[in-house]
Amino acid sequence: MTRAFELTVNGRQVRIETHPNTSLLHALRNELGLKGPRFGCGLGLCGACFVRMDGQVVASCDTPMWSAEGRTVVTVEGLEPGEGLHRVQQALLDEQAAQCGFCITGIAVNAATLLETNPDADEEAIVEALDRNLCRCGVQRRVVRAVLKARSGSACHVTPEDAG
């Protein structure tokens, strides 16, 4: 029942042998070892598994491999093409905008994608975009502050060593 699927993940051409109905999330986590996208609901309702696919933010838990074939996927691990953290991630860290941190990678993917398509996104636009992400610990307002900071470019770039 399995077959090979070719797609681009974080700039790299990959070939994954799996069942067509396996979710992109499970393929990323289990076949490619990318644990940044997280399993939160399996129904596309919480955003913990968000990845960018052909420029759009999608729920990878709800995306079967047959529909991911040939696509270009960016996970949280690939948000920053260079070394270190993406400025949105850095701002989240600077603001300590996480408690348990489980939802935060999906939020980072969503917010970074928003700022790429709309670099001048205001608070309203940020809140509207992030309304697709759930957070149970209650750090929503810290997250919004962090994304606003990342937009204005006040979050600095760091090397992986600095990031701890």
Place this chain on the structure above:
Amino acid sequence: MTVEREIVRTPILPQDLAANPVLSRWLTVHPGGTIDVRVGKVELGQGILTALAQIAAEELGVNLEQVRMPPANTVRGPNEGGTSGSMSIIHSGPAVRAVCAQVRAKFVAEAALRWGVDPAQVTVRQGVIRCDERTMSYGELAGVVDLDVPADPCGPLGGGDRPVLVGMSAARLDLPDKIAGRPRYIHDLDLPGQLSGRVLRPPSPGARLLRVDEGRLADLDVRLVRDGSFVGVVGADEAEAMRAVKVLRDATTWEESDSLPDEDDLSTFLRSGPHETIEVLIPEGPPPGGHTIQATYSRPFLAHGSMAPSCGIARWNDDGTLSVWSHSQGIHGLGAAIARALDIDVERIEVEHAENAGCYGHNGADDAAFDAVLLARDVPGRPVQVQWSRQDELAWSPLASAMSADVRAVVADSGSVVSWRYDVWSQGHTSRPGYLGVPGLLAGAYLERPLRYPAPADPPAASGAGTVRNGVPIYDFPDRGVTGHRLLETPIRTSAMRALGAYMNVFAIESFMDELALSAGADPLEYRLRHLGDARGRAVLETAARAAGWGTPAEEGVGLGIGFARYKDKGAYCAVVAEVEAESDIRLRRLTIAVDVGMVVNPDGVRNQIEGGATQAASWTLKERVRFDRRRITSDDWESYPILRFSEAPEVSVEIVEAPGVPSVGAGEAAQGPTAAAIANAVAAAIGVRVRDLPLTTDAVVAAIEASGD
């Protein structure tokens, strides 16, 4: 004239250190310089390991980076009980402080001996042990100083020097990994030879498995595991196991029955009994005559709703031992419960904590671990990772109990309270592993030889109680009676969730205080202060009110409301002012909070806990209600159990009221009750209608407006 006095201290160790006195149980110095500090408390997303690492670094005289906090482990670390009730900083803080102070003293003594100097001349700063020009490091003496010795009750307990790190907002040690997306959670563990497991939960509570059509699984590469009505699959590929469990759903036949109460009339269910009566304050006689005011309040069942469904890993080892990885709040309690459920020696079980998404009480963590233990029995030597689904998480984790309360007060002509009576009905608030002497693990009830579980219990009064937690008002009323009524028969499994009964009790007490103030024609803040002698409490109330601009007239359709309590009567003081806009719907704009947690270890950590606790409580208060029909829980995803979204999250500001000389208390559960009451009071202020039944949805407010017009 000065008199020299020797300060004599009672030779007593902090409670958790007295229970685990050997220093090497807590701490290892590696030759490379890294210092492992092992604690029994676990990281639940609340930042406790960062706060304890700050304390350790402080006492050792090293930089925070030199301290490493390995996961709690039943074999390798101290037993500090569970991580709950906002007690971690209270219990573990002093123990870590004393351990590190004594270790530092031993290293100083060794260095002094080598240099032939008085230990009093030796200093330790930033990891450097120094006397004049001579220096040494912890790592250099790692193999020399013997830590396999008990702590000295007469030795140093720490906390003596002026804190340098404590009181500073240290960045959380675990967040860089979590924000970068590096493997860190139990879901990410990939042990050698690990298999994937999935359990098929019954279609409804109490259902019995009659038949499994095993042929339906023939095409799937999984192994079927069955023990009575417990059924699951194990396989090498996680996605295949997920497909298999879906097939299994259709391949099983169950016997079911209607067992659940009427969700639209929970008050009758909770009050029908039988009950245990919990007399908290027994009045001397019946209330005096006079103007009597009364009201009834309620809250529904609530779900934990952690962002990650529960997960557990287990491996039965070749030597007959069992290894378990769990995000449980109590790894020792879990190990003992597994031992009891399977009738094996607890010494043969090792449980290690692994981090997961936020934990707000007794959720499905222990149950998922037991699922893994049961599935792994069929594949000895191989670790099995069991991942729950979102639906199982919301429908099968223990819930927080629905509650119903009556408050009655007799007031004087001035409007002040002369008599207070409070009765609250609830299910118990704990069914943690080992409660009432039973294992209490979900799957146990479905085994071939089922384990029967009694109705949920309440923690003892010394631990803050459950149903009646914060049932006693902080105010100086002359005549008070407080009684709890815990339901003794129920088909619904409830257990501890953040603040336990305090959320409801404070909501009821503080809503009623506003109703009394209104009746007395008094300002709600002034009315509270009139009845409050506690100086720290007054300071917190006044600080919150001032920060929120209390007393300035609000715009049309906007209301301010206040709520206040001291958590567990001896924990953190917290006052919340809510600003609500009530036009076409209810919008919570802002929460202004003041808190006094005694000495502050990590100010930003306290702020984050208070902000998060209040925001989560806003979600409970405005939106949440577990739904069920007479057979099964129906609110099992984020559409049927909606929680607060970004567009609904209020601005939160936190003022910390300093209390430097006072021991630290936890911050994670202080804000819930005051937040609920503040919101309800703000809604009442905005629209002039009181809603007494949670959640405060727009529908509930409209219904209350319509009812008030009748």
